[in-house]
Amino acid sequence: MQLKKTYLLFLSLIFASSFAVAQQSGASNKVKLLTTQTDFEVGNYIILKFLVSAETKNPILYCSNSYGSTLVSSNIKNNFIEFYIPDNITKKTGIVNWTLVEESQNLSGKININPKAEVATMETYIGPPSIEAGGTDYTMLVVIPTDSLDNPVPTNTMVNAKFQFLASEEKEDIFTNNLIAYRNINSKRESGRMLVSSESLGINSKEFTINVTAAIPTDFTISAKRPHDYSDGNQITTFFTSVIKDKQNNVVSDGTFVTFFIKNKNENILKTTGTTIEGVAHAKMIHPDYEDNWSIKAYVDGMSESNTISLNYKQVIEDFKVVFSNNNRAIVVGPLQSFMQQMIPDGLHVKLNIYKDNTLVDSVIKTAYNGYVNYTLKPAIYKNGVYRFSIETAGKTKEFNTKKLW
């Protein structure tokens, strides 16, 4: 609205002034700035006073600062005219250019509005909120103190940046420049939590938190724990790492992913994984169901690795019986006995391979129940004829050639 009124005024003045020009041709008059002060503190009243001749009528003042421009109308007092610079200009720091718009001559000048040396609010930014320990990674603190009119404070206003990290509490003076004060905060060797705040002219910021996390892991060692060393296919071996640390001796972050590769005696690669808690990763692996020899090595991919350990698993089932009945269509495997002659725990895989004319027709995997596995060869699937069978379990294989089904 203000602006609209101003424009209307401006337009009507232009309109009015055209008459003035017509009436006062040739008249010369002198306009002079009486105000000598050019530097003002922000927020104060600013009045520009001019000396004019009596004939001068309603000159206007064109003011512009970095936020925009406006026209100010005058107050005439005898031979003086006064311009009250409006609030929206005096409340902003910076340079104000003014021009007196008068028909005969344009007088112009500029005034500086300087910031107050006070801090009312502080905008503070910090980021990233998490950095890596080791001294190379850093986060940046940016402080923008402003006065009560939301103007930036004068250049070189002191800002006190405060840091707390582990046992140390530090303060550092930084100074504003181009509105802001900033500081790069490098991490230390240790990981942990850093609290940061800042203060300027008695005003304090809120608390900010920086997490300093451990750097990438370094090499570590692994070990294994198991209830027994038999390959019963049922118990679980647990691998764990030593406390994994980075090169600054910080324990790596919880959740760091460690892969354990197991090479068995057949040169096949098995794999289990674990994530660290307090630097230690656990990974579980079920025992093999046949005699085996494992060599185990753990990796944090691309970063660090462990030593290699090896584990032996002893055979539990040395031999097993196979009984054919019901036209050889019922096959009973067992008893399957473990290392103390106990029945093997349920779930041991037994694989029956069925060959006809030396080609594999089918292989059926079943699991042991109470030490036995029963196979029934359905006539719908296996037509009458001569078959060859091989039964594999616990790494042992038994072959039965030329069994006739009918």
Add this chain to the structure above:
Amino acid sequence: MKETSNKYLIVAILLGLAFHGSAIFFTLETTYDALIHLFFADHYANSWFEPWNYEWYTGFTVQSYPPLVHQTIGLFSLIGGLKFGMFSVALIAIVLFITGAYRFSLMMTANKTVAGYAAVLAVFSSSFVETLHIFGQLPSIIGVSVLMHALPEIYLWLKTGKKWYLATSLSLIAVTVTSHHVTPIFGMIFFIFPLIGMVIMDVSREQVNTMKEVTFKIFLNSFFKLFKRIVSFGMLSLVLIVGCIFPYWLNSKANPITQVPIPHGSRDNFLEITSSGLVFFLIPWGILLILLPYIFYRYYSKRYLFFGLSITICTILGTGGTTPVPLKMLGETAFNILTLDRFTLWASILSIPIMGEFTYRFVEGDFKALIQSKFGAIYHRIIGGILAGLMVFMVVFTMSLNYFRPSQPQKIKMLPIVNFLNQDDHDKWRFLTLGFGDQMAWLSAQTNAMTVDGNYHSARRLPELTTRPIERLENSKFKGVAGIGSLQQFLTTPEKYNLKYIFSNDKFYDPILYFCGWQRLRQLENGIMVWERLNIPPVSSILPKEDVAKWLKIMWGIIPFLTVLIAFVLNIQMLWVIALKSKIKPIPDFLKFPTTYNKFNRNVLRITHIWSLILAIAVFYGIYLFYLKNDSQRSPENAIIAYYDALDFKEFEKAHSLIDPESKLPIAQYMLEISVTDGLLSSYAKMDAIETEITKHNDSTVSAKVTSQWITPLEKIEKVDYKSLSKHKDKWYLQPDDLNNDLPPDQLYSANATKYFNQGRRRITTEATHHEDILKQPVLEVVSAKLVQYDGSYAIIGEVQNIDNVPADVILKGTLYNDDNKQLATYNAKYHIKHKLMPKESSSFRINFEGIAWSRTQDSIPDTFNPDEFTPIEFEEQPTKFNLQAAGNVSGSDLYKNVVLSAIDIKDKTINGNLFNSGIQEITIPQLLITYYDENKNMVWVDHLFVKEGVRQQRKQDFEYQILKDGKVKIINSDMKNIFVNGLPNDAIAGKIVPNRIENHSDAQLQKIDHPDFSYIKIEINTYIGSPN
């Protein structure tokens, strides 16, 4: 002459309002269409004149459907809400239909009692019941009702030539047009043309003494006499049909329906697909089927001859795909666009006057006399009872259809979803519903949030949708390969559509959501699971729209109501004026041609008897066939199909009843065995086809090879089972299968794990998140990446690692360029990646470049379903370079990593192995990512395998994987220059965190394989947990 009110009509209106008026509150909301009209109404209620709607299909215009009904509901909604509006309009529709039926019948039969009977019967017409209570097609009902009101006026105009009647008839045609566009067009052919014929007949009749004397010459003379009136009416109604909804026609021309036709049950062969036959033929015809001989007899009498032709054509077209005739009559295009059940509806409406006449003659006319004299009074009463009983049965059956076979999922409480969308700016993204049925329209009506989906398929615009024969993404699982394929594209590249939230009411879709990189957010109070995808930009605040001229908008907003007002003034207001002037109203001309009912044709009675007998035999034969097919233990095939069906629908008690009772397997044990099996096949599969091959051993034992095809959200599975069946007391039973006896070592065990919780915004405020609450994006490193070509398709493969200290959700987006840096294709990694990575975890990945499936070959859409099917994009030029954008976001969900590769055995290009679940969650779907390396341990390809069965805690699950067939992978480009992580160059950012990366670190741990093209593989495991606890 004083006009007395017709008590039958009053009874009909009262009955209709009481019966339909109370029933709509229980039926209308579960119909197919009602909620769609509600959504449109909501649009008009909010922006009457602006036709563009942003909420569906990334924007569409409501000028694609005639607006009158929607605008009326919208107007009423301002009084008492949308549903109030809908029910009010439904009540109006009921009254309009009954009175319309009365006026139409009166005009046809010239007998007020007959017309009264017809009005009462119209209330219980099963086609009306179905259209209103099952389909919810309000505009169609209102359109056809108003058309029936228009018919007497048209008759009078043609007969008398009074301009007043021209005005009234045209005003009613205009209302018909603005409520439903198809009705007046076909109404012209099937209602108005025969009516014109009848008028000419009547005019001819007046020139001679009896109907018999009307010759073709007289007919032709009368036609030329009336020619001017006919043409003037025809031209003016054409002007109205085009003019009243001109923006609609303009829009149809601008956006022609160029989509793949969506299958509709009314085009099926009703004998093959009996459910379609029931819904689209038997129910709408209902009791009229018995009267067909009488209807045809009457309509082929001389006066009604043209109605006879019309109803014949309607009847034939209504048979859909049962005979090839409708296809030949309509032509391929029209056949695939029209829903043919409309013709049956019109045929049944055309039959209403004749049905009224039949009933009149049966109840109090010559027909009664004939039967009583021939068969006695008791027979008449029995027949009357049977007919009335059948009529009531059809009505009850139709009304309860939705109760026994719900066409919609259970009613969903929308409030929690609406609240969720309003909360926290969630409506700044698009959403998608899954498994909501037509209720999605109701959700859209209640929220301002936008969805990529929609429920008015003629308005679809995205090519991903228009190239598929699917109505909605929402129910894509019922639409086979096309449905899931379409859905997968939306799920894989959701950022293209600003799609961030999915409301899932169907567990079926969970695996595909997970493997496409979505994560569960939470379950709402109404049981709907909310899924979200990270790293999706919000919808921009200015969206494109196809604007239309202002005059079109104004026309669209004003004309429909104007037509109603004019019709009201002309037809009802003026009646009052005339009545008040107490001028004696002349008898309408059509009442001058009454039929005398004094001698019922004996032959018609005979034919009706024979016809009824044929119908009865057909019905009983149908029931017998139904029994044979459904008697689950009649034959081994039936037993197997019933057993698999029961398993498919999770009816375990029924399945158990088919297990051999001699096996002494108690149901408790059976349930236990079934309930412990989880996995893709047992929890997320829908049976598609089943084939049994029976080998008979003796009369009471057979073996069966059962090949079943299962659809899962991820892929199609073929399963072969061998079952034995035995017969006891003439019933076939299945033998139970063996169990997996794996016994875990521990009863109780513990596990420690690192868990994460992201607060989101710590302060409770509606402001944008404070900057200190914004987490740093986890730093990822693309360890390797290359563009390769294998088996004809291009892919970017490589390895990505989370090198940060927090878990990351990883989204990879690849773009291909040619030598001239022209962008050729862009796509995201679908499920060839572990989307969730723990700190320092790495994953192989592969980005496929999928085209919009079947966009080129519209006619070769495969019939069978294969969600895994992949349509490689067709490149116009050779891709030579690539750009890879990796984005990490902190995510604390789906981080279960306790799965172990516990055994492996490679033989003859088959890898057999065991997975062992060492943790405390049950793994529902394990996925293996298999990376192939060449002899120099260079990564060349990534493949995947979904293991069909889940892995329970501390148990093993075996898997079998076929190594890829021979085929050299061509590495096109392995330049890692254009790889960016969170917008920063990969090299620079990785170098800061891992400056001294050990290259090819775990190469020593690659599995050697024997293959001509590949030398090593690496197996990684990803897991989907169906119900985390």
